[in-house]
Amino acid sequence: EAGVAQSPRYKIIEKRQSVAFWCNPISGHATLYWYQQILGQGPKLLIQFQNNGVVDDSQLPKDRFSAERLKGVDSTLKIQPAKLEDSAVYLCASSLTSGGSEQYFGPGTRLTVT
Amino acid sequence: QQQVKQSPQSLIVQKGGIPIINCAYENTAFDYFPWYQQFPGKGPALLIAIRPDVSEKKEGRFTISFNKSAKQFSLHIMDSQPGDSATYFCAASYNSGGYQKVTFGTGTKLQVIP
Numbered sequence: 273e274a275g276v277a278q279s280p281r282y283k284i285i286e287k288r289q290s291v292a293f294w295c296n297p298i299s300g301h302a303t304l305y306w307y308q309q310i311l312g313q314g315p316k317l318l319i320q321f322q323n324n325g326v327v328d329d330s331q332l333p334k335d336r337f338s339a340e341r342l343k344g345v346d347s348t349l350k351i352q353p354a355k356l357e358d359s360a361v362y363l364c365a366s367s368l369t370s371g372g373s374e375q376y377f378g379p380g381t382r383l384t385v386t
Numbered sequence: 387q388q389q390v391k392q393s394p395q396s397l398i399v400q401k402g403g404i405p406i407i408n409c410a411y412e413n414t415a416f417d418y419f420p421w422y423q424q425f426p427g428k429g430p431a432l433l434i435a436i437r438p439d440v441s442e443k444k445e446g447r448f449t450i451s452f453n454k455s456a457k458q459f460s461l462h463i464m465d466s467q468p469g470d471s472a473t474y475f476c477a478a479s480y481n482s483g484g485y486q487k488v489t490f491g492t493g494t495k496l497q498v499i500p
Binding site: 276303305312313314315316317320322327328363365374375376377378379380 | 392420422427428429430431432435475477483484485487488489490491492493
């Protein structure tokens with residue numbers, strides 16, 4: 273079974289630029305999560321999709337972050353414009369259902385904003 | 387109330403030792419308590435999980451102890467090996483509106499010395 277795929281793995285941008293991350297979850301997984309992991313901290317949930325609908329985006333900075341999940345499969349997370357404090361690893365995870373099942377994480381995208 | 391407090395921040399043990407990582411929570415609605423293991427450059431991977439109806443769960447060398455009245459749970463690694471050197475995150479989740487809301491601890495960096 274293929275795991276969660278993410279790209280790019282690394283990205284360096286200047287502040288005020290825009291950036292997009294892509295995630296392909298495990299086939300058949302209905303729930304998709306985007307997390308932000310700042311160095312030395314635990315993952316912080318940004319947004320959670322159930323199929324292609326958003327079920328939780330309470331911690332997403334909506335003035336600069338946006339995400340979509342097309343056709344309930346792949347997802348993109350965008351930051352526009354980026355700030356220095358957005359430097360972090362962005363993790364995508366998926367789970368079979370939304371009801372307490374195991375989350376499978378991708379390798380993450382390490383973003384550096386200079 | 388959504389926080390999960392994790393300690394210690396870092397831990398060094400000798401091979402064969404039994405590192406113990408502790409987590410505490412406040413929200414009594416939490417009903418699923420997973421532990422994740424993360425190696426550098428990788429996403430977290432589920433190690434073991436427990437629900438509050440049991441006080442202990444073992445899987446191989448990993449044991450979760452759960453104290454519902456104290457609202458605490460801990461991870462014990464028996465006969466620790468250098469390959470166990472990683473960052474460990476506890477997490478807690480509860481069902482809200484049909485989906486799980488997950489909160490991660492801040493992580494414990496474990497180093498097992500040969």
